[in-house]
Amino acid sequence: MRLRAVVVLGLVLLLSLVVQTTLIAQLRYFVPDLVALIVILTALTRIRPEAVLGVAFVAGVTVDLVGSTLVGLRGVVYALVAYVALRTRDRAEIGRVFTALWAGGLTLLTVVLLVLIGLLFGEASVLGSQVMERLITIPLANALLAALLGPVLVRAVDRDTTALRFT
Amino acid sequence: MLSRSSGDRTLPTLITLLVVGVLLMTFDVRLQGGGVVGVLRSGVQSIVNPLQEVASYVVDPVADMFESLSNVASLREENLVLREELAEAEAAIVAVQDQLARLELLEQLYEMEASGAELGRTVANVTGRPDQVALVIDKGTADGIAPGQPVVDTNGYVVGTIEHVTAGSATVVPITAGPSGVTVLVGEQVGTLMPQIGSDDMRLEILEARGPVLVGDRVVTSAASVDFPAGLPVGEVLFDAAPSLDVLNSWVRPYFDLDTLRIVVVLAWPPDPIGAVGGEEPVGVTTTTLTSVPDEDLGE
Numbered sequence: 001m002r003l004r005a006v007v008v009l010g011l012v013l014l015l016s017l018v019v020q021t022t023l024i025a026q027l028r029y030f031v032p033d034l035v036a037l038i039v040i041l042t043a044l045t046r047i048r049p050e051a052v053l054g055v056a057f058v059a060g061v062t063v064d065l066v067g068s069t070l071v072g073l074r075g076v077v078y079a080l081v082a083y084v085a086l087r088t089r090d091r092a093e094i095g096r097v098f099t100a101l102w103a104g105g106l107t108l109l110t111v112v113l114l115v116l117i118g119l120l121f122g123e124a125s126v127l128g129s130q131v132m133e134r135l136i137t138i139p140l141a142n143a144l145l146a147a148l149l150g151p152v153l154v155r156a157v158d159r160d161t162t163a164l165r166f167t
Numbered sequence: 168m169l170s171r172s173s174g175d176r177t178l179p180t181l182i183t184l185l186v187v188g189v190l191l192m193t194f195d196v197r198l199q200g201g202g203v204v205g206v207l208r209s210g211v212q213s214i215v216n217p218l219q220e221v222a223s224y225v226v227d228p229v230a231d232m233f234e235s236l237s238n239v240a241s242l243r244e245e246n247l248v249l250r251e252e253l254a255e256a257e258a259a260i261v262a263v264q265d266q267l268a269r270l271e272l273l274e275q276l277y278e279m280e281a282s283g284a285e286l287g288r289t290v291a292n293v294t295g296r297p298d299q300v301a302l303v304i305d306k307g308t309a310d311g312i313a314p315g316q317p318v319v320d321t322n323g324y325v326v327g328t329i330e331h332v333t334a335g336s337a338t339v340v341p342i343t344a345g346p347s348g349v350t351v352l353v354g355e356q357v358g359t360l361m362p363q364i365g366s367d368d369m370r371l372e373i374l375e376a377r378g379p380v381l382v383g384d385r386v387v388t389s390a391a392s393v394d395f396p397a398g399l400p401v402g403e404v405l406f407d408a409a410p411s412l413d414v415l416n417s418w419v420r421p422y423f424d425l426d427t428l429r430i431v432v433v434l435a436w437p438p439d440p441i442g443a444v445g446g447e448e449p450v451g452v453t454t455t456t457l458t459s460v461p462d463e464d465l466g467e
């Protein structure tokens with residue numbers, strides 16, 4: 001992975017973590033999971049697949065360390081979702097709507113895995129009190145943001161202005 | 168689509184990361200947040216929390232403004248209600264001041280001395296919400312905050328306990344999300360409040376129940392609680408319930424509102440945590456003597 005891509009991705013992840021824990025935490029209806037979204041969109045870049053998995057794992061563990069959940073829970077989930085994203089990324093490159101649907105579906109997988117693996121390890125309230133509501137709102141918000149931000153992020157990381165330029 | 172060539176190391180990498188992740192989770196469970204995992208957590212929080220503080224300094228006024236704009240229609244009505252509540256509260260303060268003066272007089276008559284049992288309180292701002300569960304506050308070990316200390320809101324309602332602490336910040340886990348329950352008092356009956364998955368309400372279980380609980384009954388922390396001083400308001404009973412085979416089950420809605428919390432108060436309890444852990448006096452003796460009255464005494 002190139003140094004520039006590391007720096008850009010690191011800054012974007014740190015920014016998304018800070019925004020997630022301050023601004024997004026105060027919103028009621030628009031509640032994306034920004035870090036998960038960045039992890040999913042990273043699969044669309046030209047970064048080596050092994051590095052994408054590493055980034056996903058480190059990002060997840062960082063979120064766990066900042067919060068109160070079991071350390072490693074999000075690391076495992078984000079790595080699994082990044083793997084599925086890498087295996088299915090060609091579906092996201094068809095058009096903007098497909099990027100949104102793909103990211104939304106993977107976000108749904110993320111929150112479902114978080115709940116299931118969290119329950120296995122005794123983390124009963126990993127999504128807070130409105131679990132069912134969040135199972136819908138988080139993927140929807142991420143799908144919307146993926147359509148808007150996906151191409152921008154990929155172009156910034158890859159330094160390629162033609163990436164994901166749908167016609 | 169990724170190719171499945173011999174150079175594709177994606178799957179081995181994933182398996183390695185999953186193993187590392189499961190090991191981390193196991194360590195965290197076994198070490199109960201301490202050890203290496205605790206050091207890692209403190210390190211990361213020390214880096215991220217200053218950024219969160221700066222972000223919340225910018226974000227909070229903007230969020231307040233949008234909240235006010237969205238509620239502008241109901242603000243006038245709310246102001247009237249608040250004025251009435253303020254007038255009632257001021258009247259209540261006058262009444263309490265009278266009672267305090269009377270108490271002081273009686274203490275002088277009976278030559279009683281103040282117990283010095285006032286709890287230390289640290290007011291802290293909520294600077295972040297790292298997940299949908301916990302709160303991050305801007306006070307840490309430098310301000311005397313220690314893991315396990317009780318946290319209440321500005322009304323004195325129980326919020327939760329401190330879980331992790333760094334020099335300048337701490338993580339609060341609410342009672343609705345914590346792994347353990349809260350020992351509470353409903354009337355004269357001691358029970359346990361347990362958090363429930365996907366709900367802000369908590370399940371109340373009273374073993375050896377002697378009587379029913381009714382809707383609206385006030386639930387306060389019990390002297391039997393090891394996490395909270397006695398007498399702190401927790402919530403109110405949601406449903407009438409009667410004992411069945413000495414066991415009573417009902418639901419309680421906590422008073423605090425996690426979504427609107429901006430300021431919390433951390434109580435220095437036990438008053439001397441270091442002494443309580445390593446000193447000669449056992450924890451229970453210290454806390455009971457200084458801060459609380461046993462339930463039996465309350466009942467009499």
